[in-house]
Amino acid sequence: MLNRLAGLETEYAIRYRPADEPSRLSRFRLYQRLVGAVRQVVLTVRAHHFKEGVFTANGGAIWFESERPAGGAGLIEGSTPECRGPRQLVAYQRAQDRLVARAAAAAGVEGDFGLIKVDRDAQGNVFGAQENYDVPIARGWRLWAWRAGLIGLFPFVLLSWAGFGLLILMLLAYLGAAGMVYMAFRRLAREPRALALALFGRDLVEGRETGAPTPAWVESIVLNATRVLSAPLAIALFVHCRLFAFREIRRGLTAFLASRCVVSGSGYVDMAGNFQLADKAPAMNCLVGFGGFLRDRPVYTMGHFFKTLCVECVFSPRAFASLFAPRQRLQIALGDSNMCEISEWLKVGTTMFVLDAIEAGVLRKAPVLRNPIPAFRAFAADAGMDHAVALRGGRTASALDLQRYYLDACRRFARHHPATSREAVDLLECWERTLDAITAWTSRPPSERSSAAPLVGVLDWATKRYLLDQLGDGVSWAQRKKVDLRYHELSEEGYFHQLVTAGVVTRVVTDEEVERAVRVAPPDSPATMRGHFLREFGDAEIWLGVNWRTVTLGRGRGAKVVRLDRYHDESGRRTTKPRRPRRASPDRS
Amino acid sequence: MESKCHSDVHEASTRSGEVADLPGVVRDVLADAIASSVAVPPPANVLRAIRSDSRAAPKAYLDECETPFGGE
Numbered sequence: 001m002l003n004r005l006a007g008l009e010t011e012y013a014i015r016y017r018p019a020d021e022p023s024r025l026s027r028f029r030l031y032q033r034l035v036g037a038v039r040q041v042v043l044t045v046r047a048h049h050f051k052e053g054v055f056t057a058n059g060g061a062i063w064f065e066s067e068r069p070a071g072g073a074g075l076i077e078g079s080t081p082e083c084r085g086p087r088q089l090v091a092y093q094r095a096q097d098r099l100v101a102r103a104a105a106a107a108g109v110e111g112d113f114g115l116i117k118v119d120r121d122a123q124g125n126v127f128g129a130q131e132n133y134d135v136p137i138a139r140g141w142r143l144w145a146w147r148a149g150l151i152g153l154f155p156f157v158l159l160s161w162a163g164f165g166l167l168i169l170m171l172l173a174y175l176g177a178a179g180m181v182y183m184a185f186r187r188l189a190r191e192p193r194a195l196a197l198a199l200f201g202r203d204l205v206e207g208r209e210t211g212a213p214t215p216a217w218v219e220s221i222v223l224n225a226t227r228v229l230s231a232p233l234a235i236a237l238f239v240h241c242r243l244f245a246f247r248e249i250r251r252g253l254t255a256f257l258a259s260r261c262v263v264s265g266s267g268y269v270d271m272a273g274n275f276q277l278a279d280k281a282p283a284m285n286c287l288v289g290f291g292g293f294l295r296d297r298p299v300y301t302m303g304h305f306f307k308t309l310c311v312e313c314v315f316s317p318r319a320f321a322s323l324f325a326p327r328q329r330l331q332i333a334l335g336d337s338n339m340c341e342i343s344e345w346l347k348v349g350t351t352m353f354v355l356d357a358i359e360a361g362v363l364r365k366a367p368v369l370r371n372p373i374p375a376f377r378a379f380a381a382d383a384g385m386d387h388a389v390a391l392r393g394g395r396t397a398s399a400l401d402l403q404r405y406y407l408d409a410c411r412r413f414a415r416h417h418p419a420t421s422r423e424a425v426d427l428l429e430c431w432e433r434t435l436d437a438i439t440a441w442t443s444r445p446p447s448e449r450s451s452a453a454p455l456v457g458v459l460d461w462a463t464k465r466y467l468l469d470q471l472g473d474g475v476s477w478a479q480r481k482k483v484d485l486r487y488h489e490l491s492e493e494g495y496f497h498q499l500v501t502a503g504v505v506t507r508v509v510t511d512e513e514v515e516r517a518v519r520v521a522p523p524d525s526p527a528t529m530r531g532h533f534l535r536e537f538g539d540a541e542i543w544l545g546v547n548w549r550t551v552t553l554g555r556g557r558g559a560k561v562v563r564l565d566r567y568h569d570e571s572g573r574r575t576t577k578p579r580r581p582r583r584a585s586p587d588r589s
Numbered sequence: 590m591e592s593k594c595h596s597d598v599h600e601a602s603t604r605s606g607e608v609a610d611l612p613g614v615v616r617d618v619l620a621d622a623i624a625s626s627v628a629v630p631p632p633a634n635v636l637r638a639i640r641s642d643s644r645a646a647p648k649a650y651l652d653e654c655e656t657p658f659g660g661e
Contacts, residue, residue: 013656017649066658073657112653122651127658456631470636471643478647483639485654495639502635 001417001424002085002352005134005525008093010337011065011077011127012100012115015489019110027074028052028211030113031064034076037103038062042519043538048545048552050311052211053077055546057519057535059527060096065127067292070201070212070219075127076100076115081527086349087423088522090341091509095517101490117337118488119266119280122481126283126297129337131348133355137328138244146244147324153240156233157309163229164310167222174218175200227293230310234293237309241302242288246330250300252358252366254287255391256351257299257334258376259402262385263434264347266336267464269484273477274381275468277461278336281380287372291333299376301331319549330355334376336460339488339496341508343460346434349427354406357413366409367402368392383465385442400439407431434459457505463487467495526564533562 018024025033035054038044044062047053053063059081066074078096083089097117104115119128138146178199189195193205201218202210214222227234258281265278276282289298290306305323312319332351338344357363369375370390378387379399388396397405411428414420437455455462464487468480487495499505521531526548533551537544545552551562 011658013654015650015654017653075656075658116654121654121656123655123657125655125657127656466631467636467639471640476647478651479643482647482650483643485651486643493642495642498635498639499631502632504631 001356001414001419001421002349002427003421004352004355005082005084006086006089006348006352007082007132008080008089008348009077009130009132010079010093010096010117011075011129012490013118013121013127013485014075015112015114015116016109017112023110025109026072026211027066028064028069028209030107030109031074031076031211033107033109033113034100034103035062037106037108038099040106041099041102043534045534045538045544045546048547048550050307055530055534056099057521057531057538058092058095058517059521059525059531059534060092062100064211066211067223068216068219070214070216072216074211081521081531082525083522083527084524085421085423086345086352086427087508089348090345091513091517092522093344094341094509094514097490098514099518105491114489114491116485116488116494117339117490118485119337120268120283122478122485124271126280128280129335130301131332131335131351133330133332133352134327135246135249135330135355136326136359137246139248139326142244142247143326146240149240149244150320150323153233153236153309156236157313160230160233160310161314164226167225167229171214171218171222230306233309234290234306237302237306238288238290241305245288245302245305245328246300249330249355249358250287251368252363253351253354254299254372255367255369255375255397255402256354256406257332258369258372258379258389259399259406260334260347260350261336261380261461262399262403262438263350263431263459264336264338264343265380265459265461266338266343266488267461267484268380269468269477269480270381273480275383275465276381277383277385278380280334280336281376284334284373284376297333299332299334299372301333304329304331322549337488338460340458340460340463340505342430342434342458342506345427345508346431349423350406350410350431353410353413353424353427356417357410360413360417362413363409367395367397367405383461384446385438400435400442403431403435407435457499460487463496463499463505524567526567529562529564529567 014027014030016025016030031052035044038054038056042057044054044056047055047061047063051063051065053061055061061079063077063079064074065077078100080089080092080096083092100115104113107113120126137143182196182199186192186195196205198215198217201214202212204213212219261278261281265276265281268276268279268282270276270282283297284299286296286298288300288302289296290303291298291301293303293306308319308323335347336343338347354363358366368391370392375389378389382399385400386398388398388401390396407428410431414424414428434455441455456466457463464484467483467487471479471483483495486493489495489497491497492501496505521527530546530551533544533553534546537553542553543555549564551564553560553562
């Protein structure tokens with residue numbers, strides 16, 4: 001129970017004010033400075049991945065995430081190592097927050113530079129937190145249909161690859177033509193460097209990695225062309241995922257996720273100045289999607305399947321084979337970026353509990369929302385927590401009703417489970433006490449609610465609402481929004497940090513546990529082996545290629561590949577000892 | 590099997606000094622915090638500092654925090 005592999009991804013907003021405008025650094029440069037400072041604290045190895053990033057000694061990673069780096073966009077993302085158990089996951093999330101916060105402070109950037117653990121900025125850009133849980137993708141005939149469909153998708157995969165190949169040839173042809181144009185016009189151009197930048201982009205002109213391998217206008221064309229070329233695969237995969245991927249899980253989990261904001265919402269001042277319980281939920285516009293392919297913001301993201309088919313399979317047939325496994329990564333893009341440890345612990349812990357119950361088959365009659373996306377938004381906007389939404393079957397339920405339903409179901413499940421852990425008991429108790437406290441608060445007259453918000457220092461939305469109430473009346477939207485954002489700032493000036501220093505925040509993990517989690521990988525996880533090899537060979541002469549699936553030692557024919565999914569031995573008993581690496585084969589990733 | 594696995598994990602966690610179960614002291618603090626309507630009211634000086642800081646150039650702060658991802 002509460003023993004599945006799970007991980008958190010957090011996209012941090014960047015707060016940056018250069019000392020003076022000429023010294024302004026690009027977002028990629030800020031990322032590089034940050035990683036440089038991280039290296040002063042822990043060993044890192046550059047990720048062997050299609051995305052720019054580094055893995056750290058604890059098996060987690062730090063990435064530069066951007067769709068248009070040449071256009072100046074980008075943010076810094078952290079991924080925890082694969083953990084087991086909610087409390088362990090909270091410890092590793094805190095370790096990641098602490099590591100990047102320290103690195104930002106020590107990065108030597110002139111001016112103000114810091115990170116904000118939040119899900120959207122004041123301009124409406126949405127990013128933030130994602131959760132990953134190891135769950136069965138399907139069972140019975142649906143699992144076989146999923147596998148058969150993957151084979152059926154392969155012609156679409158080949159079609160996309162052919163298109164990408166053509167695109168690469170066109171890019172090479174463009175570079176040749178641009179070279180001729182440059183040679184012909186550089187003497188006539190008033191600023192040859194500006195002409196070169198417009199034709200070739202910063203990387204080629206400056207002869208170093210700047211995060212902008214092409215000019216912004218080429219980047220835009222390539223991005224749109226990629227979307228068009230992969231559209232047939234995207235449509236086919238989308239239909240396939242809708243029909244077969246995580247259907248049982250989605251059916252049992254969706255009403256829980258919609259109502260989860262009452263305990264795990266981080267609070268949000270919307271564009272109209274209203275206070276909402278959660279900041280990510282109002283941005284959701286579909287249940288299933290790829291996350292940004294066509295401006296979709298799904299609750300359940302299938303983008304990792306899409307990336308595997310489009311990119312990873314090119315280099316590794318094993319990546320394609322991995323999609324046939326009965327257990328896959330369920331990615332939930334709904335969760336808020338929590339500052340309160342209790343909020344975060346309840347968010348991942350109650351979700352793991354419900355997933356355990358669904359897998360055990362005890363939530364087959366879970367409530368189903370009639371209109372899921374409007375329900376997500378309605379619950380997030382319902383700061384009074386008395387709004388009821390329609391369920392299938394004609395009933396209605398509020399977010400608190402739904403949370404009570406799931407709490408009772410999990411309690412019954414735990415009572416009859418032979419391996420109920422101490423953490424599970426603690427979690428159920430905390431969940432119930434929290435719902436009791438919220439119920440007591442909502443039963444007060446509205447005039448008394450604002451002055452005594454319950455659960456300050458325990459739940460994020462309550463803590464943030466308390467701070468907003470302290471501002472008094474007649475306060476501008478910008479001032480309220482500053483409180484909303486600066487609450488999440490990972491620095492000593494951050495409002496949540498100030499509350500921690502004042503001792504008003506309830507902790508779930510100790511500082512010693514967090515410090516250890518910065519440097520050591522969790523046991524019984526693929527991260528255990530990743531962290532081991534990273535610490536053993538991270539500063540050795542041998543080339544080390546690290547990603548989520550493998551560790552590769554050396555290059556060429558003599559390279560050895562260690563598969564991280566083999567962190568348990570043949571008897572089924574898991575072990576933290578790394579296996580002996582095998583020789584590299586053509587299918588290494 | 591599940592019970593065995595959990596037991597192994599718990600043993601491994603405890604052995605290596607990793608995160609184990611919720612410490613008793615945290616559990617007690619949590620119970621007290623949730624039992625009261627306002628867990629521990631933030632000190633007045635902290636609230637004053639936050640209120641004062643929130644008034645300082647809020648619009649500029651919001652602009653400094655703009656973080657486009659590029660996929661919008």
